[in-house]
Amino acid sequence: xxxxxxxxxxxxxxxxxxxxxxxxxxxxxxxxxxxxxxxxxxxxxxxxxxxxxxxxxxxxxxxxxxxxxxxxxxxxxxxxxxxxxxxxxxxxxxxxxxxxxxxxxxxxxxxxxxxxxxxxxxxxxxxxxxxxxxxxxxxxxxxxxxxxxxxxxxxxxxxxxxxxxxxxxxxxxxxxxxxxxxxxxxxxxxxxxxxxxxxxxxxxxxxxxxxxxxxxxxxxxxxxxxxxxxxxxxxxxxxxxxxxxxxxxxxxxxxxxxxxxxxxxxxxxxxxxxxxxxxxxxxxxxxxxxxxxxxxxxxxxxxxxxxxxxxxxxxxxxxxxxxxxxxxxxxxxxxxxxxxxxxxxxxxxxxxxxxxxxxxxxxxxxxx
Numbered sequence: 001x002x003x004x005x006x007x008x009x010x011x012x013x014x015x016x017x018x019x020x021x022x023x024x025x026x027x028x029x030x031x032x033x034x035x036x037x038x039x040x041x042x043x044x045x046x047x048x049x050x051x052x053x054x055x056x057x058x059x060x061x062x063x064x065x066x067x068x069x070x071x072x073x074x075x076x077x078x079x080x081x082x083x084x085x086x087x088x089x090x091x092x093x094x095x096x097x098x099x100x101x102x103x104x105x106x107x108x109x110x111x112x113x114x115x116x117x118x119x120x121x122x123x124x125x126x127x128x129x130x131x132x133x134x135x136x137x138x139x140x141x142x143x144x145x146x147x148x149x150x151x152x153x154x155x156x157x158x159x160x161x162x163x164x165x166x167x168x169x170x171x172x173x174x175x176x177x178x179x180x181x182x183x184x185x186x187x188x189x190x191x192x193x194x195x196x197x198x199x200x201x202x203x204x205x206x207x208x209x210x211x212x213x214x215x216x217x218x219x220x221x222x223x224x225x226x227x228x229x230x231x232x233x234x235x236x237x238x239x240x241x242x243x244x245x246x247x248x249x250x251x252x253x254x255x256x257x258x259x260x261x262x263x264x265x266x267x268x269x270x271x272x273x274x275x276x277x278x279x280x281x282x283x284x285x286x287x288x289x290x291x292x293x294x295x296x297x298x299x300x301x302x303x304x305x306x307x308x309x310x311x312x313x314x315x316x317x318x319x320x321x322x323x324x325x326x327x328x329x330x331x332x333x334x335x336x337x338x339x340x341x342x343x344x345x346x347x348x349x350x351x352x353x354x355x356x357x358x359x360x361x362x363x364x365x366x367x368x
Contacts, residue, residue, distance in 0.1 A: 002069040002346050005116075006335045007054065009074060009108040012037065014050055016057060017335035018068075021343065024336060026061060030054075043103050044096075044111070051112055065120040072342045073109030074334065075129025077101040079359035080151065083132045083159055083197065084350070085341040088114040088124040091356035101131070125352060127341030128155040130204075134196040139291075151197070152204045153188035154303070160337035161302045161329045162192045168327065169297055176297050179288050179324070181281060183305035183312070184332065185254065187211045189284040191292050199291055201284065206241045209280035212254040212305075215245030216280065247273065256305055256312070263311060278312055282319035289323045296324040306330040 001020055008015040012034070018026040030053050040046045058064060065071070073088070076096050086092070088110045096107045110126050117124035132155035142149045158180045159173075166176040174195035182188045188203035201208030201217075210216035218241070227237055240249065248254050250273040251262075262270035289296050299320055305312050307330040317326050344350045 002343060003067060004339045004342050004346075005058075005065070005068045005071045005113075006338045007071065007073045007109055007112050007116075008334055008338065009050060009105045009112070011105045014053060015335060016054060017339065018061075018063065019336070019339040019343075022336075022340065024339070027335065028057060028061075030057060043099065043105055043107055047108060047111060047115075050108060051115065054112065054116070065116050068120065068122060069346060070123050070125060070342050071113040071117045071120070072125045072127060072338045073111070073113030074106045074338065075126035075131075075156075076107030076109060077104050078129060078131050078355065079363070080131050080133035081129075081355065081358045082134050082353070083128045083155060084353045085125050085127045085345050086355050086358075087352040088117075088126060089355055091359075092126075106130075123352075125342050125345065127338050128159045130155055132159075132197065134198060135200070136198040139199040149207070150202045150205070151200055152202045153190060153197070153200045154182035154184070154186070154203065154332065155197070156334055156337050157182050157302060157332040158188065158190050158192070158197065158200075160333070160340065161300050161327075162190075163340075164329060165298050165300045165327045171297070177292060177295050178298050178300055179285055179292070179296055180300045180302065181285060182332065183211075183281065183301065183303040185211060185213050185304075187214075187216075187281060187303075187305075189281070189288055191288045193292060199288065204242075209284050210246040210277055212247045212256055213243055213245060215241045215249065247277070256308060260308060260311055274311060275315060278315040278319070282316055285316075285320045285323070289320075294323070298325045298327050299323060300327045300329065302329045303332055304330070 004019045006017040012032050014030045016028050017024050078095060078101055092110055093114055096111055113124035130152060133151040135151050140148050162178050162180050163173045165178055166173040169176060178192040180190045180192055186203040187209050188200055189208060190197045190200040208216050247259060251259060251270055259270050259274050263274060285299060301313060301316060306328050313328055345352045
């Protein structure tokens with residue numbers, strides 16, 4: 001039996017979970033107040049504080065760090081790398097401490113896992129961070145060499161549900177062709193071909209369908225005209241693209257539950273806007289299927305919006321069921337996905353990757 005500690009830091013919380021093999025036996029979200037965090041200038045400055053609350057939680061729950069087979073942290077902002085489970089090493093830690101690729105609370109995941117695992121004499125890992133980049137060469141071209149397409153998406157959840165769907169199909173993930181759609185505050189549509197996400201929209205920076213709070217791909221010349229109209233600042237435009245776009249812009253809320261309620265009460269505007277979002281998601285699924293030459297074993301719908309069977313799931317099935325069977329896995333269980341990634345390594349089902357080597361390979365490919 002393998003016991004795994006999962007550490008998933010957020011901006012104002014630290015989610016912890018303990019797994020025994022596939023089974024989660026304990027889960028807790030430790031909330032951190034703004035007063036507690038305001039003392040720290042950088043994300044890394046929070047390290048000792050977060051480490052202390054983790055150790056205190058384990059002691060109160062009857063565990064010590066010596067009770068675990070491995071520790072896994074949420075992967076942070078690193079160099080683009082292929083998907084998989086990575087053993088945390090000093091190269092990774094150095095870059096995260098320096099925030100070389102940006103500041104984010106998830107950067108602390110690997111650092112906390114590494115330092116606690118060192119004390120316990122065990123190994124630490126990360127699994128499928130947001131910087132996973134497996135794009136096919138042809139998918140990187142946007143139409144202008146100064147604007148290459150980037151792979152930034154919900155890699156952890158997408159990879160986890162893709163493996164689940166492949167298993168239901170009686171296949172290994174590495175033998176399946178799947179379209180996976182994560183539908184939350186951001187929406188990403190990934191082409192999973194034989195274990196690699198060879199194409200996916202940049203769900204963070206404005207590519208793809210519009211979402212509860214993001215504008216998605218907009219009419220380009222109209223956007224340029226707006227930017228140079230002299231009426232708006234760069235910050236104003238950026239907020240309209242990410243944060244105040246999508247459902248927020250049309251309906252004043254980013255809550256899909258609120259929109260569903262309005263539709264059930266007869267709000268026609270809410271219905272057309274929400275249906276338009278499903279229509280755009282369907283179009284991205286369709287274009288992804290075309291890029292895969294129609295060789296699609298299944299379409300997988302996941303994320304928070306996948307709980308909405310009455311409207312969103314029903315509409316999407318109407319649009320795309322002709323392409324392939326549709327599997328629905330609501331939510332996004334990050335902690336379980338992290339644990340399962342490590343469990344595959346501990347059981348010898350896959351080999352842990354080395355961050356520095358994979359990052360160097362990516363840099364060489366990009367320099368060609």
